[in-house]
Amino acid sequence: MGEKKKIMLAIDESDVSHYALEWALSFLKPTISSPLLLFHAQPLPSFSYVYAGYGAAPTELIQSVQEHQTKITEALLERAKEICAREGVVAETLTELGDPKDVICAAAEKFGVDLLVLGSRGLSTLQRTFLGSVSNYCVHHANCPVLVVKKPA
Template identity: 60%
Template sequence: MENQKKKIMVAIDESEYSRYALEWALQNLHASIANNQLLVFTVQPISDYSYLHASAYGATPPELIRNIQENQKKVALNLLEQAKELCKKYGVTAETITEVGDPKDLICEAVEKSKVRLLVLGSHSRGALKRAFLGSVSNHCVQNVKCPVLVVKKTA
């Protein structure tokens, strides 16, 4: 068990904050990351299609929904490909994972399922009021995962 590589996960989204967190981790935790297994994880959100206009038959066109879902998947895969390229610049090979659902829950589930030893997240630096209304993925993960969590805040 001691010889097994430990898993480090960086959860990313499309924000500049998560890209910053990934790059920060690659720069500052390079030795740890290079000697272990890096997982880069992103979540495709579940979309609310209720805003789409109903067709003449009173239903949301399934083709339109499929197109939206396919586009979200392409965006997620592109994001992960960019992350892999960034990792390569630092000489690190990363495994990428994407899931569909609520980021708060899926990040926690992925940490548990993959037996992650360190979770790295970016901070959107929202104020207390915005966090209260919008929620905070990083705060949720800090409270719920069973491994250390490093929240990287982008400085000016």
């Protein structure tokens, strides 16, 4: 029981994700005994829709987009870390490149997470069918308990 538990919160730029962070800090704060892992899955840039029919995207463009995404990710994680600090919770930030559902589950396993927390966008059944649901995927594929936080309407 005295063992430190690792909690990882997957975060993105959505309101739902921000709500999940605030909720987790207020509800789980007494149980957070080691640094909270704030994780962001940075999607790989896709240029197929921009350069369809024009050949490969220029290397400079790819590098510029990747640098921009990295800056956005750093700002997002720094903001989340500041929110944690205001609540007296120590946080560490992590990011991985790739499909969010895959890299979130892989990171949870890689870092020996005891609880994965993420927000739910509240997609309808039809939307989940066509768009997929990261939270639904993680519930079924993560190797640890998953807490899905749903923002009230």
